Amino acid sequence: MxxxxxxxxxxxxxxxxxxxxxxxxxxxxxxxxxxxxxxxxxxxxxxxxxxxxxxxxxxxxxxxxxxxxxxxxxxxxxxxxxxxxxxxxxxxxxxxxxxxxxxxxxxxxxxxxxxxxxxxxxxxxxxxxxxxxxxxxxxxxxxxxxxxxxxxxxxxxxxxxxxxxxxxxxxxxxxxxxxxxxxxxRARNVVERVMRGLLIGCSTIAIATTAGIVLSLVFESISFFRLYPWQDFFFGTEWTPSFGGGSKLGMLPLLWGTLYISVIALLFAVPVGLFAAIYMSEYASPRVRSVVKPAIEILAGIPTIVYGLFALVTVGPLIRDWLAQPMGLGNSGSSVMTAGLVMGVMLIPFVSSLSDDIINAVPQSLRDGSLGLGSTHSETIRQVVLPAALPGIVGAVLLAASRAIGETMIVVLGAGAMAQISGNPFEAMTTITVKIVGQLTGDNDFASPETLVAFALGLTLFVLTLGLNIFALYIVRKYREQYE
Known part of the structure; x- marks a missing residue:
């Protein structure tokens, strides 16, 4: 049935x-x-x-x-x-x-x-x-x-x-x-006990799921390091997997591409998102704010595959024709710069929305005191509001960074799949998430290092993003304790 x-x-x-x-x-x-x-x-x-x-x-x-x-x-x-x-x-x-x-x-x-x-x-x-x-x-x-x-x-x-x-x-x-x-x-007592059990069960499922994810990554990574030396994985500079044998599975090129693309995305998203948050919280009228903030947050609802297609069809050719080729730095539409800029557009609402909420949480008494002492509106923002909101803004940036590190589709379509270490932002590179997908695609032998390496990469990425999230949550919690 x-x-x-x-x-x-x-x-x-x-x-x-x-x-x-x-x-x-x-x-x-x-x-x-x-x-x-x-x-x-x-x-x-x-x-x-x-x-x-x-x-x-x-x-x-x-x-x-x-x-x-x-x-x-x-x-x-x-x-x-x-x-x-x-x-x-x-x-x-x-x-x-x-x-x-x-x-x-x-x-x-x-x-x-x-x-x-x-x-x-x-x-x-x-x-x-x-x-x-x-x-x-x-x-x-x-x-x-x-x-x-x-x-x-x-x-x-x-x-x-x-x-x-x-x-x-x-x-x-x-x-x-x-x-x-x-x-x-006593029907009410029975129903309330059952509902309490359901709530506890839902919480337990969330915790058990997290534990299951971590344990699966750890055990499979241990199996991988039994087949492949951990020194060559963590410190190797060449990524050439071959299911026929003789693979070189150094993660440094993938880590470099991940961090390079993420840094470019943050360099674009943080100033734009922060300035948008300052405008919405300090300068915009309530009517303008009611229109601008939802318009910016629409970017967060666009599927990442759409961003990837935008990078492949529009941004990549523009960067190639207007920057890379005239400067003699590359001839490909797939590059670190392409993926970084498009990913930065995707991250703008993450930075702007959280920063806007944090700036609005700064007590109005601080603004009134600064204005009462003769400071201008812009001086109050620079010297009072932003320093007071800085811990929360840093937390927003770190949360956006963890989102950028885990992105896949934009990198696949915008940055290519070349595993290399290079400082040229107009060359194709790849990230950890892209190679995880590549190594687990198709009918693979889960007893070979070429497949198990995906779990080691996933564990590395998990530890990296977990550290960023913990640091961001610590800063945000410290900020909230100060003003709540």
Missing amino acids: PVFWIVLIVLALSAAGFVLGRGRVMAQAQGDSRKLHSRPVYYGWSVALYTALPAFLVLLIWLFVQPVIIQRSVSKYIPDEAIAEGQTRGIVMGEASKIASTLSVAVGQDVLTRPEALTLTMDDTERLDRLKAAQLPVLTKPDVLRAAQQYLRATHIGSLWLGIVTLALSGAGLVFALLRIRPDF
Whole structure:
């Protein structure tokens, strides 16, 4: 049974339980809510929660556990001789799962019940065409195809049992909750405890997700450093990965490109964003501010792929034709300067909005005292307002820097993919995030250093951005403690 229909049925049972629970307790109280311990709505919610929550909990656990169990049970159908040189059993299983996702569409539901449905002859033109359209390697990898059939059958059986167990549990919860309904039942206490548990669960999920991300990066990075020397990774100046062997995986060119592009972006975004914040908070009238600030913040809502296309089609050719070629510094539209300027445009609302809020938080008494002593408006801004808001402005800049370091699409389309160390801003370079995507694209062997290096790069980037965020939050918190 599809998960969508299971969720829909459980929600319908939960809604029915709400109505039945509320109606049952009102009938027992003979329509007088004063005889009840809690308000009638709490009795309905108690039944609805007992109906839905256990079923949804089992559903989530099942959806996480079922693929792991199926992978382990189906992998035995793949003999060792079916694993080509340079592949692992995990890669072959990934191929089998992809085939299984399209197998039932290409062959039909017969694949679940009749193994001979996979036996084709060259005269079976129609089904051969459907299999070729689905890009299934039927004639070349029969072992993988049989594993895909077993994978599909196990998934079908698992989905069937998932529906039976989930709906049975939901119905049992509905009956159990209705039997507990009586006027003296403490329904409000039950509902509040359940909601408190949900809130704690949501907080735990956020913490567990962060811990899971960190641990996955750490463990995979440890596996990488077992295969590749950490000295060559952290201090190497050449990046030439080769899945055939002989790779040089020095991260310094990638780190240099990341920092170079980020610095150019900040050199453009910080002055523009800060001056815009000063204008909006100190000079603009309320009417102008109501128009200018939303207009600037629109930049934050533009997808980064759109910025990347803007860099590729417009900014890159302009910089090449008007600066790089006349100065003899380059002939490519993809360059550090292109990506840096476009990324700077993207960062303007991050700097301007936060700086504007921080400048507005400076007490008006400081401005009044400066003006009362004879300072002009501009002198008050330079000598009083900005020094008072400086810790918060620095925090805004650091938060924008962490955003710039993690950007990918603008760099891919605007800066190219050349891993090199150069001071020429009109040459193509690349960043850590771009190479992470490149190393994990396609069917890769997760036992090779060329793939595992992506996790080491990710851990390096995580530590870098985490340090910036912690420093920024420390400065902002110090500022808030001073004025709040």
